Amino acid sequence: MNEAATPGPRFRRVLLKMSGEALMGDREFGHDRRVLRQLAEDCAAVHAMGVQLCLVIGGGNIVRGSTLAAAGVERSTADYMGMLGTVINALAVQSVIEQHVGIPTRVMSAIPMAAVCEPYIRRRAVRHLEKGRIVIFAAGTGNPYFTTDTAAALRAAEMGCDAILKGTQVDGVYSADPKRDPAAERYDHLTYLDVLARDLKVMDASAISLARESSIPIIVFSVHAPGAFARVLRGEGPHTIITEEALA
Ligand code: UDP
Numbered sequence: 675m676n677e678a679a680t681p682g683p684r685f686r687r688v689l690l691k692m693s694g695e696a697l698m699g700d701r702e703f704g705h706d707r708r709v710l711r712q713l714a715e716d717c718a719a720v721h722a723m724g725v726q727l728c729l730v731i732g733g734g735n736i737v738r739g740s741t742l743a744a745a746g747v748e749r750s751t752a753d754y755m756g757m758l759g760t761v762i763n764a765l766a767v768q769s770v771i772e773q774h775v776g777i778p779t780r781v782m783s784a785i786p787m788a789a790v791c792e793p794y795i796r797r798r799a800v801r802h803l804e805k806g807r808i809v810i811f812a813a814g815t816g817n818p819y820f821t822t823d824t825a826a827a828l829r830a831a832e833m834g835c836d837a838i839l840k841g842t843q844v845d846g847v848y849s850a851d852p853k854r855d856p857a858a859e860r861y862d863h864l865t866y867l868d869v870l871a872r873d874l875k876v877m878d879a880s881a882i883s884l885a886r887e888s889s890i891p892i893i894v895f896s897v898h899a900p901g902a903f904a905r906v907l908r909g910e911g912p913h914t915i916i917t918e919e920a921l922a
Contacts, residue, residue, distance in 0.1 A: 685836040685907055687726040687803060690717070691826035691877075692841045694735035694763050696897050704735060705763075710770040712900055717808060718775035719904040726803040728833055729810045730826040731767055733759030739818070753818030757785060760822060764791070764812035771808060779808040784816030784825070796832050803833065823877040827884035838890055839906065840877060841897035846914035847876050864916045876916065885916075892916040 692713070699706025721727055736759030742752035764781045771779050780802045781791035791812065792798070802809050814825040823840075830838045843853075847869070850858040866886040869876050876882065876894060885892050895906045895913040905911035 684909060685725055687728070687833060687835050688720070688837045688839055688907065689728040689730060689826055689830040689833065689835045690839045690841060690903065691730045691823065692732065692897055693822075694732040694759065696841060696843070697731070697763060697766070698735045705766050707770075710766060711774050713767065713897075714771045714774040716901065716903040717771060718777060719901060720907060721777055721806070721808065723904060723907065725907060726806070727808045728799075728803065728829060728835065729764075729767060729808060730814075730822055730829060731760060731763040731810065731812075732822040733757065733763060733814075735759075736762050750818040753820075754785075757813040757816070757818075760814055761785075761787065761790065761812040764810045768810055777808055778806070779810060781810045781812050784811070784813040787813075799829075799833060809833075821878050821881070823881035824884065827877070827881040827888075827890070830890050831884060831888040835890060837907075838885055838892045839903065840892055840894045841903070842894055843896070843898070845896040845899065845902075845912040847874055847894050847916070849874075860912070861914050863920070864914060865920055866916060866918060869916055882916075886918065889918060 697705050697709055699709040733756050737755045739753035739756035743749045761783055768779045768781050771777055782794040782799055783791050784794050786793040799809050811829045814820055814822045815828055826838055846860045848858040848860050852858040866882050869882050870879055893906055893913050893915050895902050902911055906913040
């Protein structure tokens with residue numbers, strides 16, 4: 675195949691956001707080794723396309739701040755516990771990417787933790803990406819009352835990412851939960867305003883607004899389909915893309 679016939683990656687630098695719960699697989703808590711290996715392989719396929727890669731992993735499989743707060747823990751403390759959970763996940767993902775697919779990674783935490791990982795320093799993060807390292811942003815935004823979705827939009831804006839990839843349980847954004855409503859319709863394309871006005875469950879509103887202000891498209895796809903991450907970056911396979919303008 676000649677070079678002109680080979681579609682190059684549409685994106686130079688992207689950020690993948692996955693919830694902590696996605697790492698659990700069928701387990702009740704923690705990590706499913708099989709899911710972690712799949713994630714590492716999917717990241718390796720994207721890295722091999724020459725795309726610079728950032729990751730933000732949630733913490734819902736370890737601690738969810740709102741659940742602890744409902745059980746009586748003071749809200750900010752509960753959220754700090756949640757952020758520490760995301761550091762545990764970042765270290766798990768770092769370990770599997772380096773051991774299983776051999777790509778150098780750096781974990782950068784919004785809450786400095788000198789003995790465990792690097793502190794988040796924007797210019798250093800950019801340098802790591804330029805050197806081909808996968809950068810895993812841990813501890814969310816470093817602030818209570820936020821989520822890792824907002825952290826994903828914030829870091830994507832700071833890193834100048836071309837897209838935020840949101841890996842979910844289903845293969846895009848639907849009009850209703852497709853697991854409960856067989857008539858639910860999947861959208862190929864939505865605008866940021868559609869998502870906000872219809873309160874579609876994609877990412878929280880502050881994350882959508884931040885992505886909108888920075889004009890970063892959000893691409894929603896299934897984390898369960900092996901290889902889907904690389905496919906959607908080539909514009910293939912089922913996914914929903916969210917942008918400012920309605921596509922013709
Ligand atoms: N969290 C926070 N500030 C942030 C990001 C996360 O306080 O900037 C806390 C919050 O308590 C949240 C928990 O960390 O419940 C885990 O993050 P999240 O719920 O976003 O994880 P996910 O649902 O993606 O697994």
